[in-house]
Amino acid sequence: MARINLDHIRHAYGARPKSEADYALKEVHHEWNDGGAYALLGPSGCGKTTLLNIISGLINPSEGRILFDGTDVTHLTTQHRNIAQVFQFPVIYDTMTVYDNLAFPLRNRHVPETEVDRRVKEIVEMIGLGGWANKTARGLTADQKQKISLGRGLVRSDVSAILFDEPLTVIDPEMKWVLRSQIKRLHKQFGFTMVYVTHDQTEALTFADKVVVMYDGQIVQIGTPAELFERPRHTFVGYFIGSPGMNVLPAEIAGNTAAIGDQSITLNFQPQIKAGAKTELGIRPEFISLGREGMPVSINKVEDIGRHKIVRASFADRPISIIVDEDREIPAEPRVTFDPKAINIYADSWRVGGEA
Amino acid sequence: MEKTWNNKAWFMVLPVLVLVAFSAVIPLMTVVNYSVQDTFGNNEFFWAGTDWFQDVLESDRFWDALTRNLIFSAIILAIEIPLGIVIALNMPKRGIGVPICLVLMALPLLIPWNVVGTIWQVFGRVDIGLLGRVVASMGINYNYVQNPIDAWVTLIIMDVWHWTSLVVLLCYAGLVSIPDAYYQAAKIDGASRWSVFRYIQLPKMKRVLLIAFLLRFMDSFMIYTEPFVVTGGGPGNSTTFLSIDLVKMAIGQFDLGPAAALSIIYFLIILLLSWIFYTVMTTSDAQG
CATH class of the missing domain: 2.40.50.140 (Nucleic acid-binding proteins)
Structure with a gap:
């Protein structure tokens, strides 16, 4: 669990950005509180996934620093930042059982096997795959696989932050509500810092305490759902939020x-x-x-x-x-x-x- | 889902059946014809039953050649499959290196078998070959014409040089189909390099590896041209594989009956072994 500081972050995918337009992510300078639930909301291609990958360390920003609890982690690898991330499409280890899939991040970090067992059993029940624990992950449906991906993100209890990159895209609507409220419950219970990327305003507004609206590579407004509704700082926020x-x-x-x-x-x-x-x-x-x-x-x-x-x-x-x-x-x-x-x-x- | 049965579909495969009949089934039948009859010329044939099959199966010549074949295929698979995987893993995934590597890898595959044989025959000669001279200058007594071990080593290196690329290209195709998200997730999960290989790359390569394994087994088991060109089956009989022996028998000695019987036995062995490999590998696949 950590407070995240984004210190003048900018990112361009090309080698030598010449103008402002070459930056996929324009300057971001914010502090995100420890234990907060943030939603990054914006249309496709607005830079939300780029920002998320910069936080998790999959991308190194072209400029700026990232600090976790005041420590500069800009040049640390994903492993050393101790981040959990759930991707848009399910990533599962085909040849392993559901149980082993969930245990994988813990075993890689040499967590004692009794602790692994306790955590995995808890998560497997939470994602509703209790009966499947010893089955191979290969034969599962897309939303069961995504639940495993989600579970692997939630299984570690000591993470600095959990990042979600549109994790519920492939899940059917009814299950979306269930999983979203389970994530919220976990957030309340453990107080993880959570960052949730989505282009679905309902998802963002119900999930987060603070919604970060992004448009064309920049953050246009950070606010509570009520602020975004009543006082949109930018016309884009006005268009994008509300139906x-x-x-x-x-x-x-x-x-x-x-x-x-x-x-x-x-x-x-x-x-x-x-x-x-x-x-x-x-x-x-x-x-x-x-x-x-x-x-x-x-x-x-x-x-x-x-x-x-x-x-x-x-x-x-x-x-x-x-x-x-x-x-x-x-x-x-x-x-x-x-x-x-x-x-x-x-x-x-x-x-x-x-x-x- | 209900399957639709439509017997008219058989007409669609008819052209292929006709082609296969002329190219494979009818020639095969003449072989079957020879294998059960004896002839003394003049187009007179006498029924021989299973005599030729018994002769072949009771001869040491057959079993020795078969043993050589099995050892050769085992060595080839043991070298080319792991080597192919290692090379494929180390090939660049993007950038200018990709086409360069792919062309380099594909080059040996484009060279005809007998040319490969000739290249290596000259390359390995002690008097004028670059390889032969270099090895000899290092003080190693290398001569593939006289020493059976040297002959085997030459054939194996030649086959590895010629065919490892096939395994590489197949594995590479399997590797590039893995989405980046898998590698990212593995990083997040703290997976080691070995875990990434064991749980992401190997499972994704499994199908293409099965194909690579079968192709390399069948091809190496049927090897003919290279030993024919390089060693001619020698020194002694040390590189006389079933195919070489078969040609000696059929064309050298003109023993058409035993040669036909040997052909059928040879064919059945390849069919049987390929079927066993395929079944074993696909069953383990289904069980995961």
Whole structure:
């Protein structure tokens, strides 16, 4: 268990990076707390796996240092960092039994056999493969194999951190919930530092205390699920988190009013904006109310998804989404109002301040 | 899943059956024909039953040659399989080294058997061969024409040089199919170099190794051209393998009956041994 410091880390896969664009991972400088559960969230190719492999030592960063509890481990091998990592696709040792697979990381570290037995029996029950312990791993299904990979990551009790690289991709949805809550339970029980890479926002938001959102090689926001929802620091976070994502509308800002097309909205704060910046207004579909008052919209489509309706509409010639309660009637001449507390203003895609 | 049975499928394999009939089955039948009959010329044949088979199986000549064959194949497999694995493990996995290594490895395989034999015959000669001269200059009395041990060593080195590449290429194909995640996971699990080989690389190479083993067994057991060119079966009978003996019998002495009987016995031995190897290896595979 360890506190992880990422000290000005950058990484490029090519030998001589010339410009900022050559870096798969742009500068990361953060401290991750001992015992925290972090989720790295972002679309494919945003650098999350690169960052994870830098932490585990499978990749050496081009620049910067990594510290575990204040000790520089940048040049230590994976073994010496004492990290456990679970990969996206199952890695199992075909010729071994399920039991031996789970015992492998412990035996390689010369853990006494009685301790091995105790740990393996505990893990094998936890991943629900109790009856399979003495079977060869070869004949198992993909999700059973992935459970073994997961088990091998969890079997060591003394690790600095456990890293998960989209470990539940191949597991069927029902089992995903079970395994995710088991991982969470383990986290509470043993207090491992856990880093969990995923592109699934539900997985990230339910798993982690802190979600790290990555986009185009950089960390755009680290925050609690509530912070990411209410105050996305970057328009990307707004789009990416939430279903449907945040509405981002181009807006002219003057003083404390925002003009979208021919509509103008009064803000409850005065954003500080540099001249020449591209300004946008962001509002989540949950905070737009549809009724007979406010600004006019035309409705294009209503998607009834059971617990609520998603209304796709045009507002000042821009598409917006609105979430409406299931039993709410949609008026013939619909109008909308934006909750002023939930409005965020963005300049060049980054949120500008002045909290209400 | 239910299998679909469609007898029309047999028509699809018909062309192959016809080809195989002309190339293999019909010639084989003439051999069978010779093996059970005796002839004194004039196209007159007399029924001989199993006489020729008895003659062959009771002769020391047959058993001596068979023993030589078995020892030769055993030595070849014991050298080429481990050596091939070691080379494959040490070949580069990416970069400019890959094509260079692959071409170097494939070169010996492209050379015809009798050319390989001729190369080594000249190479090993004490009077003009580079190898022969070098070995002789080191004070070793090496002469494959007179000394049976030297003749064997020459044949074995020649075969290792010619065919280890096949094992290497097959193993290499097995190795490059292992995803990087396996090696990464092994690092995380703290596996030693030996464990990586034993639990990741060897299991993944198992199938190609089975093929390599069978091919090398069959080929080495049927060896003919190289000893024919290099030693001619000598000195004495020390490198007279079954195939060499068979040709001597059939073409040298024109004993078609015994030669045909020997051919069939030879064929059955290879078939039987290959089947045993295959069964043993695939059964252990199924059990894991």
